[in-house]
Amino acid sequence: GAGVSQSPRYKVAKRGQDVALRCDPISGHVSLFWYQQALGQGPEFLTYFQNEAQLDKSGLPSDRFFAERPEGSVSTLKIQRTQQEDSAVYLCASSTRGQGNTEAFFGQGTRLTVV
């Protein structure tokens, strides 16, 4: 596609509900990242995939957060038993290769509100 696509754009979940957020990276991009952006803060790294392999999940805040990219393209970030502190914008980014000197392209994000 022309850019990174994320869905849904907005999600309201009741506390305790499970949610799944989808990311469609730019076609052919090897690397895929998930970030969490709380209100008034910069994005914070959650996890990183190179193709289908999850190479870094050091930023996932708890074991309620799970991400997958089974075929090396679309990725899903799942949050189980959502809590109010999970309310944030979840950003997906992709890049052509997994190196630091590569531009990452961001999607518009999914704004999750837990009530």
Add this chain to the structure above:
Amino acid sequence: AQSVSQHNHHVILSEAASLELGCNYSYGGTVNLFWYVQYPGQHLQLLLKYFSGDPLVKGIKGFEAEFIKSKFSFNLRKPSVQWSDTAEYFCAVSLIYNQGGKLIFGQGTELSVKP
């Protein structure tokens, strides 16, 4: 742990004023440096980047940034801002040799330009 600090949370300028946004990072090794911009309602977009070479880099829309290694700084500048520059600006760092290029962001600076 590595961190990025942006000195100003909110900057208000009149059109044609000059802009300088501060960014400092804490990491002793080699880094790649980025400035991203987020216009209202849009996704994060790359403004400019520094990987190596000339420490003065030029980006889109008349922005430039200077890498000063001794000061661990990468300040963003524009000689004359326009109303359309109203946006949130994020400084980010990636570590050159690891972690697939994950970005460490500052907390962002909101720029408001008055016409």
